[in-house]
Amino acid sequence: MILLTAVALTALAFYYVFHVPEQAAPAPEKSRVTFLQERKEVVYENLRDLNFEFKAGKFPPADYERMKASLEQEAALILAEIAELDAVRASSPEARKGQRN
Amino acid sequence: MSSLGSFALLLALSLAAYCFLAGLWALSRRESGSELLVETARRAGIASFGMVALASAILVVAAFRNDFSIAYILHHSNRALPLPYKFAVLWSGQEGSLLFWSLLLSAYGLVLRLRYRTDERLFAYASTVIAAVQSFFLLLLNFAARPFAATPGQPGSDGNGLNPLLQYPEMVIHPPMLYLGYIGFTVPFAFALGALAMRYPGERWIHITRRWTMVTWAFLTCGIFLGAHWAYYVLGWGGYWGWDPVENASLLPWLTGTAFLHSVMMQEKRGMLKTWNMWLIFSTFLLAIFGTFLTRSGVVNSVHAFAQSSIGDWFVAFLAVTLAACIFFYAKNRAHLRSEHRLESLVSRESSFLFNNLVLLVACFAVLWGTLFPVISEWVEGHKVTVGPPFFNKVMVPIGLFLLFLTAVGPLLAWGKTSFSSLRQNFLWPASGAMAIGVLLVATPPAWGAPFGMRPWQHISYFYSLMAAMLGTLVVLTVISEFLRGGRVIAAKTARGLPLSMVQLARRNTRRYGGYIVHFGVALVFIGILGSALNRDAEKEMSFGDSLALGPYNLVCRSYTQEETPNYSANIAIMDVLRDGRQVDTLYPESRFYAATEQPQHVPAVRSTLREDLYVVYEGQNPETGRPIIKAHLNPLVSWIWIGILVMASGTILALVPNRVAAPAALAAKQGADAQMHPAPVGAGD
Incomplete structure (x- = not known):
């Protein structure tokens, strides 16, 4: 009885592991643009937090302006790089082919 | 059944090892077709959970069925063991607890492997690492600490029992x-x-x-x-x-x-x-x-x-x-x-x-x-x-x-750089409140109660207790100030009352405000710990009618009794607790003797209030006089530790709740922020 159960368990495990029902698609690689979009979201969240904390009276105006300028500069750099990469992607042969279709 | 348990563990090891090796091979080669190998590795990881769960279930069932042919059950259980503790048999010994460890690890792995769509490649790497750890523990269970090892010779009719400390x-x-x-x-x-x-x-x-x-x-x-x-x-x-x-x-x-x-x-x-x-x-x-x-x-x-x-x-x-x-x-x-x-x-x-x-x-x-x-x-x-x-x-x-000080200070500082005016703005009233508490604790007469009348110059432990009280207050006040400030911003924008606004604030950024509640709990724990500097105890041989004075309490021995259960026999003292001459409680400290393990065990009786714990232990009988020995401890503020932990747990639960979705106005503002690179007007991180 135990032997039969053991054989059944092994067969079940083999079936489950190796019977992959459909062709597994390759997982996409994370692109630089995706990374920059994530980074942009973080900087925006930091800006929103800063704005809220300023309204809550945690920082004097001078500190707030300094921190805001620093974060906005960081956001600007990220946006510029995203725009640059988008432009490169738009001018790539695959993108042009896609536009023609 | 034990053979099936052993087989399930062997199969679990094979599956975990396959998950690790196939995952490692596929991820390091990254050739075409490796996606299929990654998928089979993921499935092997999932299947290994099933096998470990089966083995664990077999061991628990064996404990319930008093199957003493398994050495582990013989050494950690007995027939008279109450049913809930038969579950605890799974983790009460070396082999069983390693199996339990493997079960939990496989369960974590299962959740991870089922959620792989979040980021397939990253999850495949994480699954491979977890499979390596699983393989190690399953190797131990198969070759070094086998939970299903058979009892040598003829198994006895009853087991050795569970350690009394674990009951x-x-x-x-x-x-x-x-x-x-x-x-x-x-x-x-x-x-x-x-x-x-x-x-x-x-x-x-x-x-x-x-x-x-x-x-x-x-x-x-x-x-x-x-x-x-x-x-x-x-x-x-x-x-x-x-x-x-x-x-x-x-x-x-x-x-x-x-x-x-x-x-x-x-x-x-x-x-x-x-x-x-x-x-x-x-x-x-x-x-x-x-x-x-x-x-x-x-x-x-x-x-x-x-x-x-x-x-x-x-x-x-x-x-x-x-x-x-x-x-x-x-x-x-x-x-x-x-x-x-x-x-x-x-x-x-x-x-x-x-x-x-x-x-x-x-x-x-x-x-x-x-x-x-x-x-x-x-x-x-x-x-x-x-x-x-x-x-x-x-x-x-x-x-x-020092950590408590940083807990108070950290949330009030700005990212990047904090100016002096900002420091003054944020710290003035929390620091004043903490100082006021310090002065109160030192200046008030000791007769008012245990934590008052501290003399930090008399002993270093009083100094530490005073600092813990002041810094704990600083943490509590900074947390309150954070909630009040944020709540006021929300209240001004939504025209709601301050308490409702503070609730909304916490729901908008659960991680931050959950974290503050955890800090609040930490402060309560420290306040509870500071009481240990003022602990007192007393011990006495007590017959009927004898009394033992400790702090504001007077313990009077009313009588002694005995209890017999299939699992243990107990001597129980019945102690009346008097405060200011009036009876406020009755305590029943026990001295037990467990039959299966032949081990004694003291079970203290505790009267717990927010102010202090009266902790009474029946230490057994003096072998020379034959009189029972009672030891009592007066431990101030201990309850605050347990309350602090509950607060910490609540804060963590809040931090785990997803942020409430921003209101339409805030969403529009967020879109505006995307377009204009400016923050939304109210966010609290939402």
């Missing part, structure tokens, strides 16, 4: 909590090592593991404090923390894990401390394994430790291989961990996180040193030099107070 309701919860905490750190570790190995771009792996880490930390925190609560109510020595090596072992990953939880925010928000965080989570995982090694190898003596065994060598080898893998991937990909920002000022939120991390690491090192010193001294000098509570208290109390 307590909390023992059914404490080890699983602690294990969930220990093992849970495998998940962030696996993601961190995976992200480093694949040079994962960005910090999203931290975002993915944030909840895992918080849940794990919460389990470990609850596990540690349940252990302290158990020690307080079961061991009968009147305290809750004895700096025992096994207690310390649980504290080590908690300290580095707490440091990681804080510093990882700097990586998420500012792209800083990437290398530091990577090594913090590596250290946390290694310390969790190291703690397991200490508990199970017999290297240190402890009431909590398992018997001496040979599995210590396996753990040493595993620790060495894991450390080597961490060093290898760090050396190979360290350029990937460059910081995006530098520390601008020493007075900033970044620096407060950094100090917090350094202090936590110093604390970790001190605990590690004190725990290992007896082993090191024996190795170097040939005899054990014991390091007791005085060493730990001397070192850890100032460290704890």
